[in-house]
Amino acid sequence: MKVRTPFSLFTVFIALLALIVIFPISSYAAKDKIRIGTAISLSGPYSAGAGMTQIPNYKLWVDEVNAKGGLYIKELKKKLPIELIIYDDKSDTGTVVKLVEQLILKDKVDFILPPWGTAMHFAIAPVINKYKYPVIGPTISSEKLREIAHKVPYFFGMLNMPREQAAGLVEILEEVGVKKAALIYVADAYGIEWSSKVAPELGLKKIDMPIFKSYPLDTKDISPLLKTIASADVDAVLCMSYPNDTFLITKQMKEMGYNPKLLYLGVGVAFPVYKQMFGGPDVIEGIMGAGAWNPKVPYPGAKDWYDRHVKKWNKEPDFWASAFAYASLQVLEQSIEKVGLDRKKVRDYIASNTFPTVIGPVRFEGGFNVQSPGEIGQWQKGQFEIVASKAKRTAKPIYPKPPWPPEKAK
Amino acid sequence: MNSLSTGKYLPNPRIPVLFSAAVLAAALLPLIMDPFTTISATNVFIYIVITLSWALFSGPTQYISIATAAFFGIGIYTSALAGELMPFPLVVCLGGVVSFVLALLVGLSTLRLKGMYFTIFTFGLSELIRHFVLWWEVVMTGTVGRWVVSVDPIPVYYTMLVILVVTISFCFFIGRSRYGLALRSIGQSEEAADHMGINITAVKINVFAITAFFAGATGSTMATRWTYIDPSIAFNPLFSFMPVLMAIFGGIGSITGQIIGAAVLTLLADLLLTEFPYYYMLIYGIILVVVILFLPGGIVGLWDSMKKRRRTETNENT
Incomplete structure (x- = not known):
């Protein structure tokens, strides 16, 4: 006679645990590229803004950097190309927090690019700060975040307040x-x-x-x-x-x-x-x-960036925060090429230097860009x-x- | 109620042993696995708890409630308001208690509603609370969003594990108690149950409120992981509909089915979201439609019918 195992609570638990254990088998490879990840809205109410202001600039920047061979990393004495990982945060703060942790803990990315919108920046600020990932947010306009900026030293605000x-x-x-x-x-x-x-x-x-x-x-x-x-x-x-x-x-x-x-x-x-x-x-x-x-605007590279954006995407960037999004990538690029992939050093470099960008010179004071009133x-x-x-x-x-x-x- | 402790309602003596083993394994998980696994598991636990708590009341009574988001959100706001005032475990309990009280009040005034009226009311309730909180924040506090005191993933994991174990045990025992019987008879015929001497209003309100406790406690726990909330995040209607979907997906009639439904759909959503960010919703939707069309009993129903078929086959062979 066949022994029937009752398909019950314990089987479920075992299966559940097995699923969880098998699930995140991640691969490890030698350092031959810079992994940069972002969880941003591809769906939901924020996706229109994200698709206008940030995602086209992220992709443009990565393609351009890779076309010239990558970012120069001092400690390795060579250029490394960028691999961009994009996840959909569904315009939901719970999801964005979880995906950012996935990028950091599972995908082991080197840097994080921010999501779109004030609420999403609020949500990720404590997370990236906990894991010590410098993030420069282009689409947040909030005095409240400025008030607590000293608690999240790894977060930088780009837009005017x-x-x-x-x-x-x-x-x-x-x-x-x-x-x-x-x-x-x-x-x-x-x-x-x-x-x-x-x-x-x-x-x-x-x-x-x-x-x-x-x-x-x-x-x-x-x-x-x-x-x-x-x-x-x-x-x-x-x-x-x-x-x-x-x-x-x-x-x-x-x-x-x-x-x-x-x-x-x-x-x-x-x-x-x-x-x-x-x-x-x-x-x-x-x-x-x-x-x-x-x-x-009279800043070096500004017109050039505008032309490249129009050429690549067949549409104008918006005149609100698009340039700020691209400028935040320029700040990150300049910092990495200066101090390498050490995130603490990158953070300190961002915090204490002035960067020429398409929105003019960018300098952070108390975590926020003091570019112009x-x-x-x-x-x-x-x-x-x-x-x-x-x-x-x-x-x-x-x-x-x-x-x-x-x-x-x- | 002493029958609960005698164990004579346990159909299989191995269950408590194996259940404890599974819990022990889950408790050891953060020690052996990488941190992100813990976070994934926490997410699974949340959905299992809200699915179980939803199905505990709505499954047997057939009172379809879509107010889970209201209780979940109340828990979240409790966490935001009380997070700095008291230690984390106390915040979680408080979140549950506040939701419990709210559900009790709501239950007292509305559980006399039936069928579609009840369903629509519960949906209206969570919308009402969401708009009330929004109005309050804008007019009274001059803001919309709030920070929640952040708690590390590991304590959150263990808290969710405790809530999960309590919820599963509670569902397990109540299903086999007089209360469970009463709930089922309400579902089959409320009038008959009434005439048999069951205090149907009391049973409904009590169980409804207790399920709200679990949803509230879960909300309080999760808020500490989200760190930033506003009314549309906290009272997201998705949290009302997901438990319904998950229970139907797994098999609404059994705890096993509800757990499987919640776990599979959560992990599936996570996987699709990161692997197919552009087609995620489409694939997810197709899977749901297929299961609901072809597997009316959910995944567990499929398993049962396979077992039955195998049994008839073996019978024919002998």
């Missing part, structure tokens, strides 16, 4: 003579932090703020709020917005025919798609937005011109904003 940006923005308002402004913001980390810096700045410059309101992240109709603003008779409308609401506000303002003298929106204005999505460049003439980079751009004749700060200007701000062009007959 609300504090400086707010000052830069309000400076323009003062310059052009805005007396009354409405401030609205998306109820997400970005909007909350930005509005909390812009509001007091307006007060300091004695600019009236009759409207100061938030709206939820996934708003589908914002016209009631816009009507309230229109009836308040303000000079400037300032929206601390994320791409989806940036597009929505622009569209609904145009439909209403409400044309304030100055319109500022947050992330999204500097995206190349913005130029076309409302019917061409003359529709968005005079709109201001977060981000200030265009190929006219305030980075605001404005669409002028199909170009995203830099209007703040004054020293970086590529054009004078247009004020008041031209009226919306009449709807073309179809």
